[in-house]
Amino acid sequence: MMDLFEKCRKYDRAKQVQAAGVYPYFRAIESTSGSSVVTQGKRRVMIGSNNYLGLTHHPRVQEAAKKAIERFGTGCTGSRFLNGNLVLHEELEARLAKFLGKESCLVYATGFLANQGTLSSLVSRNDVIYSDRENHASIIEGTQVALGDTIKFKHNDMVDLERVLANTRKKYDGAVIIADGVFSMSGDIFDVERAAELAKAYECRLFIDDAHAVGVLGPHGEGTGHHFGIQNDVDVVVGTFSKSFASIGGFVAAKEEVIHYMKHVARPFIFSAAMPPAAVAAVLECLKIVESEPQHLMNLRRNAAKMKTEIEGLGFNTLNSQTPIIPLLIGDDYAAFQFTQKLYENGVFATPVVRPAVPEGCALIRTSYMASHTDEDLDYVLEILDKLGREFGIIGCGSKQSELASLAQQHFGV
Ligand SMILES: Cc1ncc(COP(=O)(O)O)c(C=O)c1O
Structure with missing residues (x-):
């Protein structure tokens, strides 16, 4: 037997970096201006953020968040399923679905949970997930929670994707190909066009995590599918409000029947508290700004x-x-x-x-x-x-x- 905490005592990778004086994590930010931050009393230009549209400091966004606190208080204190569902959540879902060109949308507390909830609720025991090797950690967690198998393909490599599909697809019932629309570390764009062709050829659904693409790609920032003009070939779009939408929260957009199912089955949605009012109001205002201030x-x-x-x-x-x-x-x-x-x-x-x-x-x-x-x-x-x-x-x-x-x-x- 061994003490469960043994691994913690042995873990010294971060300490080595700290000892070398080059530890880059958990820098405490004293204030921010939208394009710069103050840490240790000094202004620094921020080039490590996901605030792509710079909306965290937009006066309309800040005002909307304040008003929501006055009207609804600071938290929802429960799941949307039970006591935490606000008219604001529903307004946001309707507006976002329209913006993304999808029938319906479901708002989660975070994008991480949205990926977990989507994969765990839709992928059953005899189903399979084809996942890009460089997918975001929240997709990886989702594949681990889902009951079906996961088969990885080489990063953004459609020849490899076709190879694994040809070798394995027949063994399973349902199938999904999933990838980040824009990869969070390398910034490259997933080949959604070819993936959509393969999805059709091998009877798979196509899920795209557009965390870094909504607000960024497409004619008005509608995401990767719109960027390629093939938005209807993307069956499910997952995303976050923690980047272009200057807040926190996540979403999944798809056909109404899929969203209805998920709303009643996805545990990360049902058993986690709702996005707080100020956060929802901030996103709603960002969406209005995205539509009106190009x-x-x-x-x-x-x-x-x-x-x-x-x-x-x-x-x-x-x-x-x-x-x-x-x-x-x-x-x-x-x-x-x-x-x-x-x-x-x-x-x-x-x-x-x-x-x-x-x-x-x-x-x-x-x-x-x-x-x-x-x-x-x-x-x-x-x-x-x-x-x-x-x-x-x-x-x-x-x-x-x-x-x-x-x-x-x-x-x-x-
Ligand atoms: C590609 C991708 N998906 C999902 C997430 C998770 O989003 P959230 O911050 O809302 O949990 C992130 C955030 O880092 C991301 O980069």
């Missing part, structure tokens, strides 16, 4: 395009990102921690991505851009990236750049 999406696209061009121009490998998530391929975990620390000391807040979130030796610094960044913010970030990139030998060094290019090719297929 300038936020235009600014986001302008800022993302500028940063992609400039960062690649400096010589960084960005894994050919097509979205506001622009990773910088660094390679070694420790170098990524050091680089992030130097960015921080120079007034830029970003986050490293190390194994197991990426393959060994493929550490990244995840940078992401927002509508609310000013040119001054972005130019400052570029100046610091240029300086540090050279200091670390990531740019301005042909052999290192070729080494990173071959890593990108080998592990990310770009």
Whole structure:
């Protein structure tokens, strides 16, 4: 026998990084402005956030949240199923379904729970989930809770997806192909077009987690399906309000019969308290703003395009990102921690991505851009990236750049 806590005593990975003075996690933020934060008394440009449209500080969003608190109080104190269902939740569901072009929608307390609830309620014992290897942790948790089998395919590799479908599909009853629409760390877009063709050919349903795509991709930010113009081929869209929608909460959108079923069966929905009133009201207002103020999406696209061009121009490998998530391929975990620390000391807040979130030796610094960044913010970030990139030998060094290019090719297929 062994003490259950033995593993905790032995766990020293974080402590090693702390001891080296490059620990990048749990930095306490003292205040924020939408494009920058203050930590340890110093302003730092935020390039590690998911606040893509910059709406967390929009006066209308803040006002809507305050009004909801006055009307409904600070919490729902129960599940939507029982005592926590507000008219606000229903208004949001109706509006969001319309925005996404789906029949119906269900709002969860978080996006994490939305993925768990969707997979655990829809995938039964004889069903199968085909899941991209780089899917978000909440999808992975969902596949572990679901009773059916899970078969992984190589990241965004439609040849591999077809291979596993051809080898296994006949063994199961129902099937779903699931992937992030925009991958949260590398910023690449899932090949929804080809996946939709394969879903049809092999009689699978197609689920897309559009956490990083709603508000970002598509003509008005409706997500990945709309980006490709094939929204009707995506059977289920899951998402979150913790990114473009400047709040917290999650959703799933699909046909009415699917949502009705989930509402009465999904345990993460039924047995977890409802999204609080201020959070729902903030999302509702964001949705109205997304529909009426296109300038936020235009600014986001302008800022993302500028940063992609400039960062690649400096010589960084960005894994050919097509979205506001622009990773910088660094390679070694420790170098990524050091680089992030130097960015921080120079007034830029970003986050490293190390194994197991990426393959060994493929550490990244995840940078992401927002509508609310000013040119001054972005130019400052570029100046610091240029300086540090050279200091670390990531740019301005042909052999290192070729080494990173071959890593990108080998592990990310770009
Ligand atoms: C792709 C993806 N799906 C789901 C989630 C979970 O969303 P939430 O923060 O609402 O739990 C996230 C958030 O990090 C995400 O990036």
